[in-house]
Amino acid sequence: MGILEVKGVNKRFGGLKALSDVNLDIAEGSVHAIIGPNGAGKSTLLNCFVGRLEPDTGTVMFDGRSLLGIQPFEINQIGVSRVFQTPEIFADLNLLENVMIPAFARRDGAFKINGWMSVGDEAEIREEAMTMLDELGMASKADHIAGQLSRGDKRRLELAMCLVQKPKLLLLDEPTAGMARADTNNTIDLLKQIAKRGITMVVIEHDMHVVFSLADRISVLAQGTVIVEDEPGKIKGNPKVQEAYLGGAHL
């Protein structure tokens, strides 16, 4: 029994079948990569985990609870955080505030009017946020406006915002897309450290280097369906995978 169980998920957009009978079982504490050619339905699948899309049929269970039919913020509150393909951050606020907000969300829940407290007095939350920024090497920029960061820094900030919530499950949508090689390697190291803390991760990635350095298990998605699921070592030689990437791309 994994922490995230996906059973028989189908999703149609008009005439297009985006996902057909997807089944996944993601073990707690593992790093699970989902790969596949463009248009295979990877992002659609991820969207079904966080309440952005509702599958037509099937179930998505997280830690014994269904993730379907509840709002995105409720999904986050039970321990699922997501990093987006294009970083979603609070561009007008400074880095510290960016990281404190998720920390507040974890402590205070989805809604709380604490209009009388001062942010300045929230030493514990501030400490937590600073530590997190420090871990990601951005403590010195804590008072910078987030919108002015470089793209790579924005990604790291978004990661910090997710990690400060201490999620049970972290969903990453192409965490290294558009990064230079050195940055990519840094990110891989970072994600490895995170994995060591026992946070379950689901990674969508194009970069095979990233996938094979990180993943414990890999699912290959093609045309909306999981064609192979296996350990990284066994994926490489699998003819079905080659078919999907080379021959299948033009089908």
Added chain:
Amino acid sequence: MLGLNKRDTLLFAIVIAITLLAPIILNPFPVASDLAQFNAGYPDLMQRFVIFGIFAIGFNILFGLTGYLSFGHAAFLGVGSYAGVWMMKLLTMNVVPAIIVSVIFAGLFSLLVGFISLRRSGIYFSILTLAFAQMSFSLAYSVLTPITNGETGLQLSLNDPRILGVSQTADGSIPMTNFFGIAMRDGFELSMGGWLFTFNAGYYLCAAILLIAFYVSIRIFRSPFGVMLKAVKSNQQRMLYTGLNPRPYTLAAFVISGMYAGLAGGLMVAMDPLAGAERMQWTASGEVVLMTILGGTGTLIGPILGSGVIKYFENIFSKINDNILHDWFAFLPDGLEDFVVAIVYPFVGKGWHLTLGIVFMLVVIFLPGGIVEGGQRIAGLFKRKPPEDKNKTAAASAPSAAE
């Protein structure tokens, strides 16, 4: 001090000093001098400065923090006014119950309007609030006449029950509004040299409430709740995926700002027990938008400055007529004098709205942070190298500029 950081404490102290000394500060010219007409230190106007300041502070909690542009806030002020007058008709001329009831009614009404309007965002939200305000205005004008007294406006009368007070005073007139016995129009005048200062009880009541309202707004701005409201403006998508529900946060901001509007409406009737429907018209809502933006959206002090400037223009600047202009430019040769007066005239006196419109446009175009940003830029010029930290707070507190 008071749970504020150093900077905010300083700001608050300055505001306290200015509001308490306003009767003196606003009367810089001796009574006999030509410039005495620019004195703004008379009770009626000072009360308006403060009341509209409260209105704008509240509006800024919604617009400045969450970015939701309401064009219907005058409706809450109007509801507050009507509720206040009814308290004085039914219960007592003491202003305290009237003000409390104003706030409550405006709060309830804004809860209703906000709950519906906040189902949409952006321009749709603006239009929804506009539609609600215009609807309230039309209804107050027509069907609700039994409650609002329609066109005439709701007034006190000698036959009002006033359960805890008297329907009429011994000499047969309507009793005056008071604060536990201190009549709002009471006060004393202080004559010093050529100067005359008026210290009015009504003004000081308004000022005290302004200070409380301002203090509360500082607390909100600096609280985690305030940060959440800024997050609403910045990225609702991220909020949702961060486990936060933006809608109740926005609704809370909406209701708080509606209550501020109601408070302003209540104070208006506490000073002058009369409520008319025109207070609810959308142009009245537009005025508070002007004030907030002119002063500096999302800044603490901006709304107060903005409302002060606009009310000063409306009441003092508008009195400049062509005779005064001719006096001013008398030093010029005759032909030139007429020319200059002809150029300046359309912008002053009755044309003050034109100046206001132009200034407002210039602010939106060049100075999105309003007067506050202007001040910071000037301060920056003198400091040679503007400290980075200052730029940062300016951008953080006036994010509308950054978008």
Added chain:
Amino acid sequence: MDAIILQVLNGLDKGSAYALIALGLTLIFGTLGVVNFAHGALFMLGAFCAVTLNELLRFSTETVDPSRTDFLGNPLKVKTPYVENWFGPDIGGAMIEWSVPLAIIFSIPVMIAVGIAMERGLIKFFYKRPHADQILVTFGLAIVLQEIIKYFFGANPIPTPAPDAFIGSFDFGALVGMQAGSIIYPYWRLVYFAFAALIIGGGFLFLQYTTFGMVVRAGMADRETVGLLGINIDKRFTIMFALAACVAGLAGVMYAPINSPNYHMGMDFLVLSFVVVVVGGMGSLPGAVAAGFLLGILESFASMSQVVNLLPGINQIIIYLVAIIILLIRPRGLLGRKGVMEG
């Protein structure tokens, strides 16, 4: 039956004005992506074009007519408008009488110039700013424009009559074979409706069958792509804006005899036109026209005494009520596309 026809007819003239203003608003929004709060002011400027021309034509010389005397026995001073001197009393008099229709010709270049100046001088700097900023700056501009008009024309409404031929009413009921006198309808309102229909029809034909119109429609469907095609979007934006200003201005010119122009008429119409645009669907041209007429007619139905007796005050709020309900149950409006400014 006749009561219903009467209400429909009554709704047409207001509906025409709503539709014309809303058409320009939605055109500007759909192509330029700008929320123009100064559009009502353009309508008002149009109405004042009619006023201006009327006053210009009435400029008179004063001559003493020795053959006639006033009641004190002095020779009578006669005012003769210049146009009557120049063109003779017949043509000159006719020109004055027909000043409102003539103002159409006069207002087109004026409104186009105003439109171009506005777009080049102000609006184009706001294409990339948030909608709230656009609303605010055009709101400021509206104040400025109406104050300028107030400075020159004063605060009171200025009666601007229609040509004599169109003053008065006619018996619509008798015309369509119903009881005589059952539906009395003023001529000018019919003219206004016909005029509006003409402009709206012309506008649609223009957008449907010209290359320019094609680009505009493409731009409304997908702004980025059209920009990428290397089409000179800037110039077309300016022309679009000028055209929209022109339509609003013409609506104002012809509205002058129905409601004497005053400086704040723009603000009054603006709010309603926005409601119309939202009800029709932001960025939808047919939606704006349909919603304009629909709301105009609805408004006049709501003011029928039977309705008002049933639901007091409904005539005052019907438009807003409809707008609120539409926005809540169908945020994209009646004919709007999905996704325009939703969020």
